[in-house]
Amino acid sequence: MAPHTEQLTRPAVRLRGLTRSFDGRVVLDGIDLDIPAGQFVALLGHSGSGKSTLLRAVAGLDHEVVGGGELIAPERVSVVFQDSRLLPWRRVLDNVLLGLDGEDAAGRGREALAEVGLAGRERAWPSELSGGEQQRAALARSLVREPELLLADEPFGALDALTRIKMHNLLRELWERHRPSVLLVTHDVDEAIVLADRVLVLEEGRIGVDLAIERDARARGEYRGRLLAALGVTEDVR
Numbered sequence: 001m002a003p004h005t006e007q008l009t010r011p012a013v014r015l016r017g018l019t020r021s022f023d024g025r026v027v028l029d030g031i032d033l034d035i036p037a038g039q040f041v042a043l044l045g046h047s048g049s050g051k052s053t054l055l056r057a058v059a060g061l062d063h064e065v066v067g068g069g070e071l072i073a074p075e076r077v078s079v080v081f082q083d084s085r086l087l088p089w090r091r092v093l094d095n096v097l098l099g100l101d102g103e104d105a106a107g108r109g110r111e112a113l114a115e116v117g118l119a120g121r122e123r124a125w126p127s128e129l130s131g132g133e134q135q136r137a138a139l140a141r142s143l144v145r146e147p148e149l150l151l152a153d154e155p156f157g158a159l160d161a162l163t164r165i166k167m168h169n170l171l172r173e174l175w176e177r178h179r180p181s182v183l184l185v186t187h188d189v190d191e192a193i194v195l196a197d198r199v200l201v202l203e204e205g206r207i208g209v210d211l212a213i214e215r216d217a218r219a220r221g222e223y224r225g226r227l228l229a230a231l232g233v234t235e236d237v238r
């Protein structure tokens, strides 16, 4: 294959036989996964199933993970967590710019803040922002680095339901504009279906379900049922 063709077809993330144990207990048991460049993937699973462990591995934050396996991820990776992890002693723009240099950095930081709806809040302290605004700032901090891969570990888990819907719209909009690959860890089946083009369910250390989501609202009920069944959850009240 010619090199340029190979580059076009190479997945952004490639995992083969990814294994991780803690104190002899296997959490990831030979994960195989390819994420094509630009795909939006959600990862569901019960608490303790290993979602964050997998995400940390892909982020390159876990040096013990590979074992005999293979882990390929892009160079520019940004991670967003449930809490914004803004430094309280730095103003919002300075948080966004943390570790960046170059003459145009400040301009790019301002642009990123405007993109997430925080124009005019550059000089605010993190404590002056609401929870949702803090997550917007965290997204701006990720964006400004122009990530090829965005990893998000329950980024909206601590937000109220209305703010969460707004953040879903924002994230999807940012993804459509910038097209990074995304791996989103979530507990929320509906969030996964609304946002992602592909939903994975992690169970017993492996990817048990790998479901393509068609952007067709009518099908959402069916996806929901299938994913809940895969998770072994029944809804008695709804």
Ligand SMILES: Nc1ncnc2c1ncn2[C@@H]1O[C@H](COP(=O)(O)OP(=O)(O)OP(=O)(O)O)[C@@H](O)[C@H]1O
Residues within 6 Å of the ligand: 022, 023, 027, 045, 046, 047, 048, 049, 050, 051, 052, 053, 054, 187
């Ligand atoms: N550093 C660690 N040391 C020991 N055990 C760990 C460590 N990190 C994770 N584990 C264990 O690995 C398992 C998977 O944890 P992980 O945080 O990946 O699950 P999760 O699916 O993200 O859970 P949750 O949805 O509750 O955040 C858990 O049983 C956890 O206790």
